[in-house]
Amino acid sequence: MRRIRAAAAGAVTLSLVLTAAACGGGSPADGSGSGGGKTLTYWASNQGANLEVDKKVLRPELDRFEKETGIKVELEVIPWSDLLNRILTAATSGQGPDVLNIGNTWSASLQSTGALLPWDAKNFEAIGGKDRFVDSALGSTGAAGQDPAAVPLYSMAYALYYNKKMFRDAGIAKPPATWDELIADGKKLSKDGKSAIGVEGGNLANNIHQVFVLGKQHGADFFTPDGKADFTSDGAVAAVKQYVDLMAAHRIVAPGNAEYAQNQSLADFAKDRTAMVLWQTPGTTFAAQGMDPDEWGVAPAPVASGAPGQGTGINSMVAGINLAVFKNTKNREGALKFVKFMTGDAEQKKLNQAYGSIPPVKSAQQDPAFADPAVTVLKQTLATSAAALPQVPEESQFETVVGTAVKKLFADAAAGRPVTTESVRAELDKAQQQMPKK
Structure with missing residues (x-):
C-alpha cells in the first residue's frame, strides 16, 4: 500500500461496520446487482504527485472504457489521508461507490466488514482468471482460506x-x-x-x-x-x-x-x-x-x-493497490467489466508505466517497459524478498x-x-x- 496516512478515527470497531454493512443496501435481494445503470462510480487512490495528476492519467482511460462499453465512469480521486475513513463510512452506511481502490494491506480488514464483493472462481473467470496475477500480489488480497476481497491493480516494493x-x-x-x-x-x-x-x-x-x-x-x-x-x-x-x-x-x-x-x-x-x-x-x-x-x-x-x-x-513489504467492488453495487456486470478493463494487459502496461509501479498481471509485467534497471530491483524484491503484511x-x-x-x-x-x-x-x-x- 502506498504512502498511506490513516487517521486514528479509521480504526473504528469493525463489529459496528459489520452490522451496518450487513443491512446496507439498494441491491437486489440476491445480490446479483447486474441491472440497469450505464454509470459506475469509481474511487481512485492518489497515486501521482497530486490529485490532478491522477485525473489526467485516468480520465482518458475511463473515457476509452466508456467508448468500448457504453458505461460512463464517474471518477473521484481520494487522498490517502481520507481514503480509509471514507471506505469505512461507506461500508457502515451501505452507500459506497461501485468500484474502489484499496491499499492492499487493508484487504483483510475491509473483507471482514462484509461490504466487498468476494472474488470467487466465477468472478475471477469474468475478468480472465486468477492465474493471470502474480502470487506475491494475490497474497495481499484478503485472509487465508477465504475468497479474495479484491484483485491486484498496481504492485510496488521498497x-x-x-x-x-x-x-x-x-x-x-x-x-x-x-x-x-x-x-x-x-x-x-x-x-x-x-x-x-x-x-x-x-x-x-x-x-x-x-x-x-x-x-x-x-x-x-x-x-x-x-x-x-x-x-x-x-x-x-x-x-x-x-x-x-x-x-x-x-x-x-x-x-x-x-x-x-x-x-x-x-x-x-x-x-x-x-x-x-x-x-x-x-x-x-x-x-x-x-x-x-x-x-x-x-x-x-x-x-x-x-x-x-x-x-x-x-x-x-508487498506493497500495492488492489481494486475492489462494493457488494451492493446495482451494476455488478458493469463493475466486473471495469475491473477486467483495468486489469487487462493494455491498461496494466499504460497505468503502471504512468505511475512507476509494476503490473501484478504476469503477461503485462514482461513488457520491455518494465525492464529498466530501477524497476528490475523492485521486481526482484517482490519475487524473492518481500512479505505481505499480516492479513x-x-x-x-x-x-x-x-x-x-x-x-x-x-x-x-x-x-x-x-x-x-x-x-x-x-x-x-x-x-x-x-x-x-x-
Whole structure:
C-alpha cells in the first residue's frame, strides 16, 4: 500500500461496520446487482504527485472504457489521508461507490466488514482468471482460506534510493547493503546541516511498513499465528528501536523528520539535503520534485547481513493497490467489466508505466517497459524478498496504533528524550492495549 496516512478515527470497531454493512443496501435481494445503470462510480487512490495528476492519467482511460462499453465512469480521486475513513463510512452506511481502490494491506480488514464483493472462481473467470496475477500480489488480497476481497491493480516494493552527488561528495563508492554499512556511511553523510537518510515520522503507515520489515529481520510478525496482537515481543521491540535509533542514537536522521508526513522527505532528497530514502515508485514522485533520473541510484533495501531473501532476509513489504467492488453495487456486470478493463494487459502496461509501479498481471509485467534497471530491483524484491503484511481483520487498527507509537518515539528522539528498550516496549504495550481482545 502506498504512502498511506490513516487517521486514528479509521480504526473504528469493525463489529459496528459489520452490522451496518450487513443491512446496507439498494441491491437486489440476491445480490446479483447486474441491472440497469450505464454509470459506475469509481474511487481512485492518489497515486501521482497530486490529485490532478491522477485525473489526467485516468480520465482518458475511463473515457476509452466508456467508448468500448457504453458505461460512463464517474471518477473521484481520494487522498490517502481520507481514503480509509471514507471506505469505512461507506461500508457502515451501505452507500459506497461501485468500484474502489484499496491499499492492499487493508484487504483483510475491509473483507471482514462484509461490504466487498468476494472474488470467487466465477468472478475471477469474468475478468480472465486468477492465474493471470502474480502470487506475491494475490497474497495481499484478503485472509487465508477465504475468497479474495479484491484483485491486484498496481504492485510496488521498497528499495533504497540514494543521491549520487551526495555520495560522490562524501567519497562513498557504492550504496550500503547492510544496516551497519548504512550507519557507517550515514556518519560520513550527516554533516554541514545535511542528513544521511530521510524518514516520515508523522506518516503512520510508512512507520508500519518500515518496522514490519525490520520485525521480519528480527524474527517478529506483530501477530501470533492465531491472529492475536503481539507487539511487545523482543523482536518487535528491537525492530521499532532500530528504526527510531536512526535518529535517537546514530543521529543520521534530522530531528525535523519526526513530524514529516506523506512525501515530505522527498523534497530534502531532491534538494541535496538528505542522501537516502527508503521508497516506492520513484519515477513519478522524484520527477515531481525536479530530479532527473541520472541524479539518483537504486539498490535493494538493507538487511542485517548477507543478501536479501526470505526469513530474516526480508527487505520489503508487498506493497500495492488492489481494486475492489462494493457488494451492493446495482451494476455488478458493469463493475466486473471495469475491473477486467483495468486489469487487462493494455491498461496494466499504460497505468503502471504512468505511475512507476509494476503490473501484478504476469503477461503485462514482461513488457520491455518494465525492464529498466530501477524497476528490475523492485521486481526482484517482490519475487524473492518481500512479505505481505499480516492479513488479519485488525490490520488497519495495527497501522494506526503502532504507527502512532512509532510517531511518539520519534517525537521523543527529536526532543532529546531517551529512547530505550523499556520506553519502546512501554509504547508498544499501550498500542497493544488498544487492540480488540480475542
